[in-house]
Amino acid sequence: MRRLFAALLLTTLLAGQALAKDELVIGITQFPATFNPAIESMLAKTYVLAFAQRPITAYDASWQLICLECETLPTLENGGAKVEGKGIAVTYTLKAGAKWGDGQPVTSDDVVFSWSVGRHPQSGVASAELFRRITRIDVKDARTFTLHIDRLTFDYNAVNDLRLLPAHLERSRFEAAPAEYRNKTAYDQDTTNPGLYNGPYRVTAVVQGSHVVLEPNAYWPGPKPAFKRIVIKAIENTASLEANLLSGGVDMIAGELGLPLDQSLAFEKRHGDRFTVVTKPSLTYEHLDLNLGSPILADVQVRRALLLALDRDTMTRQLFDGRQPVAHSMVPPLDWVHADDIAQYPYDPVQAAALLDAAGWKTGAGGIRANAKGDKLALELVTTAGNRSRELVAQVLQAQWRKLGIDLRVKTEPPRVLFGETVTKRKFAHMTMFAWYSAPENVPHSTLHSDAIPSAANNWSGQNYTGYVNPAMDRLIGSIETELNRPKRKVLWRELQALYAADLPALPLYFKADAFILPKELKGLEPTGHQDPSPYWVESWRWE
Numbered sequence: 001m002r003r004l005f006a007a008l009l010l011t012t013l014l015a016g017q018a019l020a021k022d023e024l025v026i027g028i029t030q031f032p033a034t035f036n037p038a039i040e041s042m043l044a045k046t047y048v049l050a051f052a053q054r055p056i057t058a059y060d061a062s063w064q065l066i067c068l069e070c071e072t073l074p075t076l077e078n079g080g081a082k083v084e085g086k087g088i089a090v091t092y093t094l095k096a097g098a099k100w101g102d103g104q105p106v107t108s109d110d111v112v113f114s115w116s117v118g119r120h121p122q123s124g125v126a127s128a129e130l131f132r133r134i135t136r137i138d139v140k141d142a143r144t145f146t147l148h149i150d151r152l153t154f155d156y157n158a159v160n161d162l163r164l165l166p167a168h169l170e171r172s173r174f175e176a177a178p179a180e181y182r183n184k185t186a187y188d189q190d191t192t193n194p195g196l197y198n199g200p201y202r203v204t205a206v207v208q209g210s211h212v213v214l215e216p217n218a219y220w221p222g223p224k225p226a227f228k229r230i231v232i233k234a235i236e237n238t239a240s241l242e243a244n245l246l247s248g249g250v251d252m253i254a255g256e257l258g259l260p261l262d263q264s265l266a267f268e269k270r271h272g273d274r275f276t277v278v279t280k281p282s283l284t285y286e287h288l289d290l291n292l293g294s295p296i297l298a299d300v301q302v303r304r305a306l307l308l309a310l311d312r313d314t315m316t317r318q319l320f321d322g323r324q325p326v327a328h329s330m331v332p333p334l335d336w337v338h339a340d341d342i343a344q345y346p347y348d349p350v351q352a353a354a355l356l357d358a359a360g361w362k363t364g365a366g367g368i369r370a371n372a373k374g375d376k377l378a379l380e381l382v383t384t385a386g387n388r389s390r391e392l393v394a395q396v397l398q399a400q401w402r403k404l405g406i407d408l409r410v411k412t413e414p415p416r417v418l419f420g421e422t423v424t425k426r427k428f429a430h431m432t433m434f435a436w437y438s439a440p441e442n443v444p445h446s447t448l449h450s451d452a453i454p455s456a457a458n459n460w461s462g463q464n465y466t467g468y469v470n471p472a473m474d475r476l477i478g479s480i481e482t483e484l485n486r487p488k489r490k491v492l493w494r495e496l497q498a499l500y501a502a503d504l505p506a507l508p509l510y511f512k513a514d515a516f517i518l519p520k521e522l523k524g525l526e527p528t529g530h531q532d533p534s535p536y537w538v539e540s541w542r543w544e
Contacts, residue, residue: 021543022228024522027241027250028257029387031209031234033420035196036187037163038118038125041463042419043437047256048232050535051214052197056092056111056159058532063440065158068536069095069106069198074157081157087135088152092159094143097221100166101194101202108145112137113167117174117181124182124459127446130161153481154489160439160532169195179459200225200539209416210234226542236414237386238263245517246271255280255516256437256533260389261320264515276518279323280527283332284512285436286324286393288381289423292467292505294430296379301359303504307345308352309404315396316510319389327508329497330436330444334511334529337441337493343501352404361405369405378407382422383433385412390433393509424460426467435512437531444496445477448505468505 030044037049054069067073071093074080081090098106117123118131125131138146149156174181187196194202200220205213214230233250235241238259244250253259255278259267268277290297297303312326328345331338361369361377369377381397383390394410401408413422422428436447446452450469452462476496483489516527516534524540 023231024227024229024252024541025231025233025250027233027235027244027253029234029236029238029241029259030257030384030415030419031236032212033416034182034185034188035191035203035206036165036182036185038114038123038165039182039185040419040424041127042415043257044234044415046437046531047254047533047535048203048212048214050199050533051201051230051232051538052199052203052217053164054098054199054536055163056094057157058160058536059439059528059530060532061526061528061534061537063528063530065155067095069098069164071095083152084148086152087148087150088156089146089148090157090159091140091144091146095221096143098198099219099221100168101197101217101219103219104166104168104195105142106164106198107142107167108137108139109142110164110167111145111162112139113171113174114162114165117165117170117178118162120174120178121461122179122181122459123174124461127161127452127463128461129445129449129452130159151482152484154484155441155443155481158439164198166195166198169193182459201230209414223539225539230538236384238388240386242267245275251519252522253515253517254534255514255527259515259517260387261324261513261515262389262392264517265321265323267517274520276516276520276522278516278518278527280514280516280529281323281334282512282514282527282529283334283438283440283442283531284514285327285330285332285438286433286509286512287327287330287436288431288433288507288509289428289465290431290504290506291426291428291465293426296377297430299359300503301355302361303507304345305352305355305359305404306401306406307504307507308348308355309406310345310397310400310507311347312509313347315393319392319396320510320513323513324510327510329500329508330438330447330506331493331497332438332511335441337490339494339497342494342498349404356404363405367402367405368407376407377405378409379430380409380411380428381431381433382411382413382418382428384415384418386414394433423465424454426454426465431507432465433509439531442531443477443481445481448473448500449477450474466505468503470499470503473499473503 032045032048033042034040037053056069058068060066074090081088118125133150134147135150136148169186173184191206192204201214202217204215211231211233216225292298316324360371364370398408423432446463452464453467454460454462480492521543523544524542525534527534
């Protein structure tokens with residue numbers, strides 16, 4: 001009882017302080033499963049760390065690749081990158097004065113160490129292909145280094161996935177037992193250690209499942225941030241999150257991880273005089289990842305029938321006022337490589353029924369289909385708890401598939417469990433609903449290539465949670481990565497999207513729009529619409 005009272009008291013204090021002008025309290029819907037920047041791909045972690053970590057490169061709000069922790073973006077034109085054989089050598093210089101929060105300089109040694117972690121087969125990093133492609137790193141001095149990459153790709157100078165780790169704190173933990181590093185990282189065992197952060201803020205307090213407190217990094221060499229304290233509160237139930245905003249428990253709701261669009265639109269109608277609601281179309285793909293190891297879902301006829309049985313146009317129109325377009329592949333319409341002329345699956349329950357009949361699933365007792373063995377066509381969908389939008393979509397899926405004789409059972413889990421265990425370790429029996437945030441022209445190597453399937457053998461590295469294997473897809477991914485000619489690359493992208501639409505390793509639902517709900521006095525926040533979130537530029541945020 002004493003512990004519960006203390007937690008409630010702190011929450012009350014945080015709510016009371018939310019109006020302090022030297023503080024900003026932000027509401028999000030998920031709590032990070034880990035704070036290590038290299039492990040797992042949970043958006044909540046990316047959002048929180050964006051205040052406290054700076055990658056070498058990132059995409060800005062205009063979708064241009066820029067330096068965040070380097071002096072000048074190296075290119076073939078300026079001589080910072082040079083072709084060598086089939087590969088390329090790319091030289092970066094870290095920003096002058098860059099330091100970790102304990103005063104230690106950010107150095108080339110940190111880069112080399114981060115690379116060694118990422119390329120180790122047991123490290124458990126979320127996306128390892130960049131690390132494998134870097135064959136060696138030549139260190140010129142404490143700030144300048146050259147990456148030797150085994151192939152020349154169109155995005156050769158984008159090293160956004162090379163997340164910097166402080167070698168002086170993490171090396172001993174990693175080298176002692178690489179396979180155990182994901183469980184023994186200082187980011188989770190000593191999260192408030194200032195030496196873990198090189199951004200304008202550092203994490204100073206963490207209450208698991210509740211909130212994270214950030215305060216200025218005294219060694220940050222850039223523009224001084226405006227807030228003496230930022231509190232990020234995780235409120236997984238979106239109705240409760242809205243109530244916290246109205247009561248003053250939070251100042252704003254992050255667009256990257258806040259209210260779903262339908263709830264935000266309704267909120268704007270009621271409270272637009274008190275808050276600024278900014279809706280930003282984004283590169284966010286809401287979908288159903290399928291476990292292709294399931295005997296039911298291994299049959300592409302069943303996968304196609306499932307999609308044909310969904311009236312996604314009506315669903316997005318009624319739930320989201322038509323502002324979230326139906327997806328036909330994983331490439332959003334906003335991306336220049338998006339293709340319209342691929343297979344699409346309009347609502348067609350007659351064709352869906354015919355496909356299920358052909359696959360051996362006949363309508364049986366109670367209207368539920370079964371195969372010749374008597375096994376019922378029953379599926380389980382796992383998704384995030386407390387998200388009203390996903391709850392509504394799950395109900396639509398349940399009702400529409402039930403008409404076709406498919407029994408769908410819906411299970412919800414806290415996001416930190418879903419993304420920390422269920423999805424990452426491929427523990428879902430049939431399907432899971434979530435969204436991918438991607439970068440502009442993001443090659444889906446980590447989600448679709450056969451070498452990115454997480455398993456115990458690779459310590460659950462990779463994001464190909466479906467277990468999708470298709471040599472043609474592997475070849476297309478490789479061809480796209482190494483094609484420098486934009487028109488030719490767009491042709492390859494069209495082939496990839498056509499193959500995706502034919503195979504359906506996942507079921508596309510729609511592309512999301514981010515809704516930022518901000519106090520009218522907050523200025524300087526610019527939504528990006530992609531996976532590099534707005535807090536990377538928190539130095540520009542301010543009260544007015």
